[in-house]
Amino acid sequence: MRAHLSLGSSARFSWLSILAPVEIQLVMRCLNVRSRLSAARCNKQLYAAANHSFAWAQDQMATLRVDNNAATLQSLAARVRGSLLRLAPIHLRVLLPATVFDPLCPELFAVPNVQAITAQVPLDFLAVACLFLLPLLLHPAAQQLRSLDISGIWNYECTEAELHGLATLPHLHSLFLSDAIREDISASLPPSSLYFSSLTHLKVFPSPLGLEKLFASLSHCPRLTSLELQCACIDTALFHCLAWLPPGQLQRLRFWRGEVDVMEEPPTSARAALGSLPEIELDEVDGVNLLLPVLSSAPALRLFRWRCDAPQWMPTPNRPFCLPSLEPLRQLMTEAPQVQVQLVLSHSFDQWLADSDARVLKADESDALLHFQRHCWNELQQLLSQPELSGVCRIDVESGDD
Numbered sequence: 059m060r061a062h063l064s065l066g067s068s069a070r071f072s073w074l075s076i077l078a079p080v081e082i083q084l085v086m087r088c089l090n091v092r093s094r095l096s097a098a099r100c101n102k103q104l105y106a107a108a109n110h111s112f113a114w115a116q117d118q119m120a121t122l123r124v125d126n127n128a129a130t131l132q133s134l135a136a137r138v139r140g141s142l143l144r145l146a147p148i149h150l151r152v153l154l155p156a157t158v159f160d161p162l163c164p165e166l167f168a169v170p171n172v173q174a175i176t177a178q179v180p181l182d183f184l185a186v187a188c189l190f191l192l193p194l195l196l197h198p199a200a201q202q203l204r205s206l207d208i209s210g211i212w213n214y215e216c217t218e219a220e221l222h223g224l225a226t227l228p229h230l231h232s233l234f235l236s237d238a239i240r241e242d243i244s245a246s247l248p249p250s251s252l253y254f255s256s257l258t259h260l261k262v263f264p265s266p267l268g269l270e271k272l273f274a275s276l277s278h279c280p281r282l283t284s285l286e287l288q289c290a291c292i293d294t295a296l297f298h299c300l301a302w303l304p305p306g307q308l309q310r311l312r313f314w315r316g317e318v319d320v321m322e323e324p325p326t327s328a329r330a331a332l333g334s335l336p337e338i339e340l341d342e343v344d345g346v347n348l349l350l351p352v353l354s355s356a357p358a359l360r361l362f363r364w365r366c367d368a369p370q371w372m373p374t375p376n377r378p379f380c381l382p383s384l385e386p387l388r389q390l391m392t393e394a395p396q397v398q399v400q401l402v403l404s405h406s407f408d409q410w411l412a413d414s415d416a417r418v419l420k421a422d423e424s425d426a427l428l429h430f431q432r433h434c435w436n437e438l439q440q441l442l443s444q445p446e447l448s449g450v451c452r453i454d455v456e457s458g459d460d
Contacts, residue, residue, distance in 0.1 A: 079107060086113040091120045091146060098142055111145050119149040119174055126152050128165040135168035149174035149205070159211075161190050167199035174205035174232075190214055195223035203227055207234035209261050209288070225254055231281070234261040236288060253278045261286035264296070273299035286312040292349060293319035300331035310337040318345035332356035339363040344378060350386035354393040362390070363453075365402040366438060368414035368431045379430075381437055388446045400451045401442070407435045413455050 086094050086107045098108035107113050120143055124134060138144055148171050152162065159179075166172060175194075191208070194200060206224070208214065216224070216235070224233065233254065252275035254260075260279075264272055264287050276282055282303070290296060290313055300308070332338075336358050340346055346364065353362060369379040391399060404410040411431065442450060 079110075080112070082107040083110050083113040087115050091118055095142060108142050109145070114145045114147070116147055118147070120146040121149045121151060122169070123151045123153060124166070124169075126154055126160060126163055128163050131163055131165040132168055135165075135170070138169050144170045147171055147173045147204075149176070151176045151178050154179050159190060161192065162194040164193050164197040166194065167197050171202075172199065173202055173229075174207075175203065176205075176207040176234075177211060179210045189217060189220070191216065191220045192223065195220060195227075201228060204229050205232035205234075206230065207232075207261075209234035209236035212236055221252065225252065227256075229256055230254065231256050232259040233257060234286075236261070236263050252276070254282075255280070257282055259284040259286075261288065263288045264290050269295065269299050273302045277302045277304065280307075283308060284310040284312075286314060287316065288314050290316040291319055292316055292343070292345075294327060297331045298327035301327045303331075306334040308335055310339070311335055312339040312341065313343050314341040316343050318343065318348040328352050329355060332359065334358045337361040337363070339365070341365040342367055344380045346380060346382045347386045350382065350390045353397070354390050356394070359394065359397050361398050361400065363400040363402060368410050369427070369434060370414060372427060372430060379434065381434065381441065384441060384444055384446065387441075387450075391447070391449055398451060399447075399449065400453055402453045402455060403438070404455045407432065409455070410435060 082103060086097065086104065089097060094108055094113065098105045122134070122138075122143075124131060138148070148169055150166055150169065150172055152166065152175060154177055162175070162177065166175060190211070200223075214236075224230065252272070257279050258281050260276070260282060262272070276285075285308060287296075292313060300311075332352065333356070335356065338353065338356075338359065338361075340349075340363075342365070343349075353359060364382065366381065371377065371379075373379045387399070390397065404413050441447065442452065
């Protein structure tokens with residue numbers, strides 16, 4: 059059933075009369091949030107079904123964009139309470155200004171059933187207020203949070219009080235912190251500050267100085283199955299720390315905007331860390347060719363996904379832009395035929411540029427970068443056209459669902 063297709067005349071809803079109310083609610087439950095709201099406008103029986111909590115699956119959140127302003131949030135909360143959205147789990151995308159950020163408003167929880175919060179920042183944001191999270195975490199309704207994402211804020215470090223508050227949220231299963239945990243955790247924070255009882259997915263910037271402390275704490279997070287490391291140096295030390303996690307616990311490992319250090323032979327710690335890991339993903343990672351031989355010897359690996367966004371800088375010796383080469387990819391697919399290799403890529407060059415992060419450039423820089431981007435796109439297409447890589451599964455980039 060698609061709510062937006064031909065739902066005009068009452069004759070088309072005659073089938074509703076033979077269904078029990080709970081059956082109609084079950085049909086509504088199968089729709090996404092947008093379609094469910096559209097269907098509820100078409101018929102009294104569909105509206106009655108949508109007006110029941112059973113029709114709202116708890117794993118489907120309604121996403122609302124809001125400003126970090128108390129008065130605006132109170133007004134939005136009143137509108138949500140008077141609509142069907144009061145029954146839906148709510149994901150708030152909080153839009154922050156390009157000036158100094160105030161702390162997140164506790165009034166975010168005036169909106170009913172908020173279970174996920176994402177802080178969104180503009181490209182030219184300046185600074186973050188001290189204790190950015192604390193007022194929100196002290197609110198009693200914070201106990202219902204299932205997901206919190208402040209990974210877009212690159213210059214904020216959580217205080218000990220904020221980390222303690224995060225660790226005490228009983229239902230928090232997804233936490234995206236970027237570089238909010240930095241070097242100072244090595245010296246000042248007790249390990250228990252980073253024990254999360256319900257956490258299944260963590261996205262964090264692993265500071266080299268705090269790497270061992272971070273993974274020592276994560277080894278006590280019993281439900282952690284998905285780990286995303288930003289701007290990490292993928293080397294022997296990192297794999298050694300990964301091996302501290304209980305065998306078989308980690309199911310997905312993702313690296314974003316990192317780089318691979320030289321690993322001529324797969325170290326013992328790398329083999330131990332990858333021994334039971336079924337899925338690994340690389341996104342804008344330099345030096346991929348150095349990692350592929352290590353992946354070829356990972357016995358449990360079943361999915362290798364790599365994503366290549368359009369470069370947003372001109373290459374330099376210290377910051378090159380590296381695409382995987384044919385031979386290491388061919389070797390991986392030959393030596394580990396059980397591994398499905400996926401490439402996440404836009405369907406056209408123009409879309410590739412549109413889907414990548416944009417930066418403001420001078421005219422001459424923009425022309426040179428565009429020429430380099432076209433060169434990279436052509437190299438990528440040539441690589442994928444090789445017969446040896448016919449088994450690579452190409453996946454179109456999916457846009458976010460707001």
